[in-house]
Amino acid sequence: MDIATIVGLVIGIACCIIGIISSGGVTAFGHFVDPASAIVTFGGAFGCMLTQAKSIPELGKCVKTISLAFKVPKADEVNVIENIIRLSNIARKEGLLALEEAANDVDDEFLKKGIMLIVDGTDPELVRSIMETELGAIDGRHNEKINFWATLGSMGPAWGMIGTLMGLVNMLFNMDDMSKLGPNMGVAIITTFYGSILANWLCVPISFKLKQNNALEITMKEIMVEGLLSIQAGENPRVIEEKLKSFLSPQIRENMGNGDGGAAEGGEA
Template identity: 45%
Template sequence: MDLATLIGLIIGIACILWGMYDGGNPSAFWSLSSLAVTFGGGLASTIIAFTLDDFRNLLKVLPKLFKRKEQSPYKLIQLLVELSQKARREGLLALESNQEEIEDEYLKKALELVVDGVEPEIIRDSMQLELDNMSIRHGKCISIFKTLAAEFPAWGMIGTLLGLINLLRSMDDPSQIGAAMSLALVTTFYGSILANMICVPVATKLQELSTEEIRIKEMIIEGVLSIQAGENPRIMEHRLKTFLSPEQREDYERMIAGGSSFQANRLQ
């Protein structure tokens, strides 16, 4: 469970409810027609801008916002070092017997190419192509939420204009002006909430998740090519540590000094 997403939603909803209940009537913030105009209109515009396949892919990505399988870069470095040591000790073909123990499909596929004797340039191009296509898919999901973030406030304003038109038509009855004005502003309220509490944060979160996944996969590419080239495991480890931030490198060194196994799969 991604606690940051959950905590953010709880705090945001609590703040909105507090504002609604503090000296006001919460029922004044509810309008089904306003919600239909704001949410339905924004969604319709976004559907026009993308394809149904893009939305189907989006539905597969959304669960990662709350429950994602994190891959520790520390464990990955240790695993690649162990694979390198095994390859130098027993040869590249020895890696084939342990591929079933590796959970990461991207790493498993790269090792299969190494075991099959594929040229390093072809391995890099193949794995990089897969990485680029993954980045494109992630980019479309992020673009959907960015488009929604732009469309919801716009449709909220459209709903407000519709409400103001109806308001002007009822100017002969002053008792209805306040209620009509309130209803006209509700659509803008909905558009702002949907954009700033949901769409913008989700787009940012998806971008962060995509960046982290790309970083991990680039680390895998460098590690696997180093294994194929027969480089010293310590040299490879030093190169992979360049993917870590200065703080992460310090944590990694402390864990190494403390004899941490990182709970990585031991390949005997």
């Protein structure tokens, strides 16, 4: 469970609660509850998303991806590189065919697929093409979900503004009745408030978190592709390690040490 996401959402809503209480007391919460405003803002926003969706089940799948923002990504650049180096040492000592047995210990299906392509003697360019095609498909699927939250985040304030205009129109048509001015103005402002909450408290942060997770996973898989092709080309494990370290930040490279990992086994070969 990603604690940062949970804490961030709690802090966000807590700030709103504190702001309401500090200015109007606990009873002020009632001022921020308006069913009509909620229907216009949330109903209108999700109605637009349904219009854009391929189908109702597809919309449901997009909504469920919110759970991904609460999961800690399993990908780890260092572990991936170390795994690639381990495979390169096996290939260097025992040959590429020995990787077939080593693939049984690999959990990542993308990496396992690449290993089996190499074991089958697939042309390196074809291996790259197949792996990059799958990588593009993964990125496309992820971006579809990311764009859902980003678009929903833009729809919230837009429908909040529509609700605001409704409230202002009703207010202007009832200028002669002062008792209706306050409630109509309240509806006008609350819809904007709801739209801002939907966008800035939920949708934009979720969209950004999913984008970060996607970037990390794509980087992991790019490391796998480069590593597997280097293994297939018969490159020295130490050279492969240095090549793959280029994907890492300087701080992480330094923490990995100066070639003290699995590459050292095959460095003299």
